[in-house]
Amino acid sequence: EQGLQLLELGGSVEEDYIRIARCFEATRQRCCRLEQDGRRAREQLARVEAERAALEVKLKHARNQVEVEMKKRHRAEAELEKQERKLQLVFELLMREPWGNEMLTREQCSVLSALAGRHLGVALAPGRRPSAVDESCQSLLSHSDISYDRTEDDV
Numbered sequence: 001e002q003g004l005q006l007l008e009l010g011g012s013v014e015e016d017y018i019r020i021a022r023c024f025e026a027t028r029q030r031c032c033r034l035e036q037d038g039r040r041a042r043e044q045l046a047r048v049e050a051e052r053a054a055l056e057v058k059l060k061h062a063r064n065q066v067e068v069e070m071k072k073r074h075r076a077e078a079e080l081e082k083q084e085r086k087l088q089l090v091f092e093l094l095m096r097e098p099w100g101n102e103m104l105t106r107e108q109c110s111v112l113s114a115l116a117g118r119h120l121g122v123a124l125a126p127g128r129r130p131s132a133v134d135e136s137c138q139s140l141l142s143h144s145d146i147s148y149d150r151t152e153d154d155v
Contacts, residue, residue, distance in 0.1 A: 095113075
């Protein structure tokens with residue numbers, strides 16, 4: 001009777017061990033899959049980090065280029081205003097001085113007056129200047145829309 005109980009107990013224990021072994025195997029396989037998924041995720045993260053770093057470098061270069069171009073534009077605008085002022089002074093001198101009117105023909109005086117009214121008067125009006133670039137339309141790349149917030153650089 002004790003032997004029969006051992007055989008019955010042994011059969012039940014053997015099945016329990018088999019079930020436990022199958023659970024361990026399923027857990028091991030799941031761990032292997034998770035480890036592979038983790039490896040793929042780390043590789044993808046490394047690729048994305050490298051791409052982000054490259055894009056940050058491009059962004060920094062673009063910001064620097066915009067800054068350089070803005071400085072060039074401001075210098076050019078200052079030079080333009082200076083030249084326009086010189087031209088206005090020469091025009092005023094020619095129109096004011098009696099010898100200037102005598103040296104100029106009537107046609108030259110009318111041309112200068114027309115130019116002064118059309119270009120110089122408009123050009124020297126406060127806040128308005130002629131431009132080769134039509135700035136009346138808003139552009140998607142308008143310099144006034146560009147944000148120079150450097151807080152993202154610290155991230």
